[in-house]
Amino acid sequence: MAETEPSQAAASPIGTTADRPAAANNQTTTAGNGAASNSATATVDPSIDGESPREEALGKVIHWLFFGVIFAIMPILAGMLINVSRGEGVGFWELIGRGELLIVTAGLAAAAAGQILTKKTPSRKLTANLLAFGNIVIACLTSIVFANISSGFQSGDQIDQHAVGIQSLWFFGITFLTxxxxxxxxELEGL
Incomplete structure (x- = not known):
């Protein structure tokens, strides 16, 4: 029996079989021991693992939630734990009232805008463009608000930390959604 080497692939009207995906080649070759193998078996059918494309997209969004959001707010949570472990009674509003959550929000919004602008989303183009625009506006606004708050703290101005905390939560909540x-x-567009 003759072996078919990938480098000696036969030409076809579409090109050589080496130019096509393994599933399109659908060639049978013989290994050195004489056993036949089908090159199409190397491809993986996504439905084999039992996960639908929508479930796969949801899984990726959950990964975004964990790695993008939870890790982004980790320094704020760590600061809270350190204050509690030292016995310092820092309240929730004092914790987020200096604007650090605004930095996280600006980063999340900018990353989301960049992600959606670099992907082709033909079936959801209007929605994608509106979300990208909204995320860019949020990133700019939160950066400006944080700069104002930071400047106020540095110059010794009286800053209402409760109001800053409420603004931060609103911006963060809206950004979380967008x-x-x-x-x-x-992720859905990639299906």
């Missing part, structure tokens, strides 16, 4: 929606659209 950035999460952006991540979902990008």
């Amino acid at each position: 950035a999460g929606s952006s991540a979902l659209i990008v």
Whole structure:
């Protein structure tokens, strides 16, 4: 029996079989021991593992939530734990009232805008563009608000930390929705 080497692939009207994916080649070759193998068996059918494309997209969004959001707010949570372990009674509003959550928000919004703008989303183009625009606006606004708050703290101005905390939570909540929606659209479009 003759072996078919990938480098000696036969030409076809579409090109050589080496130019096509393994599933399109569908060639049978013989290994050195005489056993036949089908090159199409090397491809993996995504439905074999039992996960639908939508479930796969949801899984990727959950990864975004964990690695993008949870790790982004980790320094704030770590600061809270350190203050508690030292016995310092720092309240929630004092914790987020200096604007650090605004930095996280700006980063999440900018990353989401970049992600959705670099992916082709033909079936959801309007939605993708609106989300990208919204995320860019949020990133700019939160950066400006943080710069104002930071400047006020540095110059010794009286800053209402409760108001800053409420603004931070609102911006973060809106960004969580827009950035999460952006991540979902990008993953669904890739199906």
